[in-house]
Amino acid sequence: MTFIESLNAAWSRNNSLLCVGLDPDPEKFPSHLQGHPDGIFEFCKEIADTTADLVCCFKPQIAYFAARRAEDQLEALIAHIHEKHPGIPVILDAKRGDIGSTAEQYAVEAFERYGADAITANPYMGRDSVEPYLAYKDKGVILLCRTSNPGGSDLQFLDVGGMKLYERVARLVASEWNTTGQCALVVGATFPAEIARVRELTGDMPLLVPGIGAQGGDIAATVDAGRTKNGAGLMINSSRAILYAGKGKDFAEAARQAALATRDAINQYR
């Protein structure tokens, strides 16, 4: 199954648009996992195991692993999710962007080494910087469009001939880059009007939406702006609010309750 097919199936099977972002920060781990040699893997594994029936995908953020020499734990985590929770796609959040010959190396890293089902990528270097990922026909490529951070506007909101740069990116990806149906876009929840605009420009293209929870995005406005006609089309990411819902030995159960509440809050508005 391709990434897009798995995502569609998971949306239905788990009745969920929730993506759990795996951004493991050992300083926030419960005390029994602090100093544990495989603490990052163990923490994320427990979160994945207790939330897998509530999500449409998982999204590990590679920076949190790389900052701590924990690439081996990231490999083990993705392998674990694929083995124990088949059908739940894993997005490697890496936001890579480089010329073709280097992007080929990043594609090997993401898809062959880590076995991710999709990667996030940066569109600034243009179409040929994205093609090496698209060459893996069963994988997804999720391009930054309108990001949730304050500085997102510095470039993305510039006017380029009657539309904003992020709108141009959305249109480029939808009309020119996505010839094989493998693409999706990142649009931050902090700007619901812009989610609606991207939805308008891209038809039913899946949108990865970070920014609810810790970053302050509104669930009702996000779903209302971004859902497709059949009430799907969104991967609404929550990381910190779920990962660190509890601080004790029962952190995974607290994460499950937070994930359940978030999934159900999202479903209210579909």
Place this chain on the structure above:
Amino acid sequence: MTFIESLNAAWSRNNSLLCVGLDPDPEKFPSHLQGHPDGIFEFCKEIADTTADLVCCFKPQIAYFAARRAEDQLEALIAHIHEKHPGIPVILDAKRGDIGSTAEQYAVEAFERYGADAITANPYMGRDSVEPYLAYKDKGVILLCRTSNPGGSDLQFLDVGGMKLYERVARLVASEWNTTGQCALVVGATFPAEIARVRELTGDMPLLVPGIGAQGGDIAATVDAGRTKNGAGLMINSSRAILYAGKGKDFAEAARQAALATRDAINQYR
């Protein structure tokens, strides 16, 4: 010394604007290093050792290491360069770009784990995505501006109110982001007129220029367009043409000859 101070000193000391890009591809290694468990480190170490007096900086490209689970060899390589060739700055070519909390993790990866002196970064997510790197006051941050690949024009050449997007990035970085003098820009050698334009917009800001050699950029045009008044200001990168100049046991000597010829060709036009 800061990255910019080291770079200035290396420009003078080695009378060189040459940056050797370390993009190790084991398939292109001489046969005695193929299958070697630390072949990537050994190959790059020999290149560094035989060219260190001819360059102003080294630039390992992290994708080539990450695709082969060779992060430990990248750590060892940068440590080796710092120990044996003090004063030659090392740029980690990673082109990272993410929201602040994640960029903090990438900064730890680049500067604390790998000990790089500078990192390449993508400007698409705006100023707050770059600030965590700038928080390391002795480090350099080299932002993508006009890239050397064909698709570079897809976004970078869009008109944003009377200038191209890459010009706007150059102006933003020079006038707003570079308050601490830590910034530099990437401008591809394949577009000398655009190097000249970026030089005009950024004063004496250092420019990292990939694209000579395998990508076809012209040395004379590059130097003429990009040099500062004192004949410096450029890190002109060559990777494949130097790394793979020879195919036998004497590959490092062949690389030295190629580096020497490239340095001298550059110096002809300063």
